[in-house]
Amino acid sequence: MAVDMDEFWVFGYGSLMWNxxxxxxxxxxxxxxxxxxSLCVRSWVHRGTExxxxxxxxxxxxGSCIGTAFRVAASDKADVIDYLRERELVTHVYKERMMPVQLADGRRVPALAYxxxxxxxxxxxxxxxxxxxxTVAAAVGKSGPNTDYVLNTLSHLREMGIRDQWLEDVVAVLAAGGAASAQA
Incomplete structure (x- = not known):
């Protein structure tokens, strides 16, 4: 399939996939x-404190990451970029990048990602x-316990048929109570 280079795609790997x-x-x-x-961003507001x-x-x-690519209409591109910058670049912990992604049908398209x-x-x-x-077990922020975020993320990934072994391992440690002993 041919790719229209004027198409605008956004790649989501976390909450952007379902929200x-x-x-x-x-x-x-x-x-x-x-x-x-990866759970590699320290949350100082929504899921923890400084x-x-x-x-x-x-x-x-x-490695590689299975996520969701969204094709955005050309007429919505500027508004979507403004929205994403406001959402994702609050503390500038992310860098905005155009990167190639491979769609499930085999097409490769450039996509905006953070x-x-x-x-x-x-x-x-x-x-x-x-x-x-x-870290997750001990943290609570203005949006609630960090455990809720991790469990919700894994639940959504499973609903979408996406396996993330490392995140599943984190949840298994949480479920086994190993996180509490790891803090001691």
């Missing part, structure tokens, strides 16, 4: 290569499932 918040014309499962979904940060998703280097800035103070780095679970 995009913008108008789109088409929605497809897609894979980004060279990046993985004193006891939580963790939220970022698109970090390495990638973690590894030099940002909120970047948590590569954590083990036990380390991530300990």
């Amino acid at each position: 995009p918040g913008f108008r789109f014309e088409e929605k497809r499962t897609a894979r980004a290569f060279g990046y993985r979904r 004193r006891r940060p939580g963790l939220v998703l970022g698109l970090d280097y390495g 990638v973690i800035d590894r030099s940002h103070v909120q970047y948590a780095g590569a954590l083990t499932a036990t380390e991530a679970a300990a």
Whole structure:
């Protein structure tokens, strides 16, 4: 299939997948290569505090990530970009990037995505499932407990037929109570 280079796509790997918040014309499962979904962003507001940060998703280097690509009408492009910048660039922990993604039907399209800035103070780095679970279990922010965010994320991914083994491992540690012992 030919790709129209004038098409505008947005790649979501976390809450954008089930709560995009913008108008789109088409929605497809897609894979980004060279990046993985990771609980690598320290949340100081919504799922934690600066004193006891939580963790939220970022698109970090390495591996690949199955997510959702949204095709946006040309007439909506500017509004969608403005909306996404307001939503994703609040503390500038993410970098806005155009990257190739492969749609489920095999087409490769350029898509706007938000990638973690590894030099940002909120970047948590590569954590083990036990380390991530300990952080998540202890954090609460203005949007509620960090555990709710992680469980909701995994639930949505499962509903969409997307497996994320590392996130499943984090939830297994949380469920086993291993996060509490990891904090001690």
